[in-house]
Each structure stands twice: as C-alpha cells, then as structure tokens.
Amino acid sequence: MSNVIFRLGLVGYIAILLYASLWPTPVDGGGFIWWVTSEILKFCQSIDWLNWLRYNQLEVIANMLLYLPLGIFIVKFFPRAPFWLAFISPVLVSVIAEGIQRFLLPARYSTVDDVINNAIGGALGVLIATGIRRLRKPKR
Numbered sequence: 001m002s003n004v005i006f007r008l009g010l011v012g013y014i015a016i017l018l019y020a021s022l023w024p025t026p027v028d029g030g031g032f033i034w035w036v037t038s039e040i041l042k043f044c045q046s047i048d049w050l051n052w053l054r055y056n057q058l059e060v061i062a063n064m065l066l067y068l069p070l071g072i073f074i075v076k077f078f079p080r081a082p083f084w085l086a087f088i089s090p091v092l093v094s095v096i097a098e099g100i101q102r103f104l105l106p107a108r109y110s111t112v113d114d115v116i117n118n119a120i121g122g123a124l125g126v127l128i129a130t131g132i133r134r135l136r137k138p139k140r
Contacts, residue, residue, distance in 0.1 A: 006076055013069050020066055021097035025107045036090075063114055064121035067094065071125020076132065083130070090122020091115070 020027055027033045036071045040058060044050040067090050074086045102110035 007075075009069075010073050010077070013073065015067065016128070017070070022100060022105070023108075024105050025104040026109065037136075040130050060113075063117035064124065067118040067121035068128075071122040071127070072129040074122075075126055075129035079133070083126075086126045086130075087123055091119040094118035094122070
C-alpha cells in the first residue's frame with residue numbers, strides 16, 4: 001500500500017515540477033500562484049519574527065522546497081544508486097529545466113541562483129531520505 005501511495009505521490013510531484021519548471025510564462029506572474037504568494041507574504045508580515053521575509057527570500061525557499069521531494073523520491077525508488085548519483089541527480093534535473101527556460105521559453109527567467117537553490121533542496125531531500133532509511137534499517 002505504501003508503494004502505491006509513493007507512486008501516486010511521484011506522479012503528482014512530477015506534474016507540479018513540470019508545471020513550475022516548464023510553464024511558458026512565469027508561474028508567479030499572476031493567477032492562483034501569485035495570489036498564494038501574496039497571501040503568504042501578508043501572513044509573514046503580520047508576525048514579528050517573520051516580517052523580514054520578502055518576495056526574494058520566499059522564492060529561494062520555494063525553489064528549495066520544490067526540489068526537496070525529488071531527492072526523497074530518488075532515494076526511495078533507486079535505493080541501490082550510489083549516494084553521489086542521488087546527490088547530483090536534482091542538480092542535473094535543475095540544469096535541464098533552467099536550460100529549457102533559458103533557450104526555449106523566452107518569457108521565463110533562468111538563473112544560476114535557481115539551480116543552486118534547487119540543488120540545495122534536492123540534496124536536503126536525499127539527506128533526509130537517506131537518514132530515515134538508515135534509522136529504519138535493523139541493527140545487526
């Protein structure tokens with residue numbers, strides 16, 4: 001049952017990742033995503049210890065959170081993959097997505113910072129999933 005849930009989660013995640021990465025116009029340029037972003041920023045401004053958060057910081061956090069599940073899914077579905085390969089896979093996915101934005105989607109903005117933030121999120125996902133897997137492994 002948990003494998004079915006993970007597979008459904010993977011399908012949903014891939015759809016979100018493709019939408020966020022390959023939509024022809026910036027996803028935060030209006031509509032639902034912009035509304036959600038605005039509401040998050042308003043909420044943060046109303047809390048003393050979060051009122052430092054502005055759009056640029058929220059974008060960094062969102063990029064990291066977008067790629068965190070990728071690291072988790074890589075470890076889950078490729079448990080025998082070498083750690084270094086699991087670690088760099090989110091970087092490769094991000095470089096491909098940002099390259100497509102740069103060369104094929106002229107309305108999108110592609111930056112090295114996005115690749116770095118995506119890579120950090122993916123690496124955190126790999127570390128979290130690897131740590132959980134090691135904690136769950138029976139001791140000999």
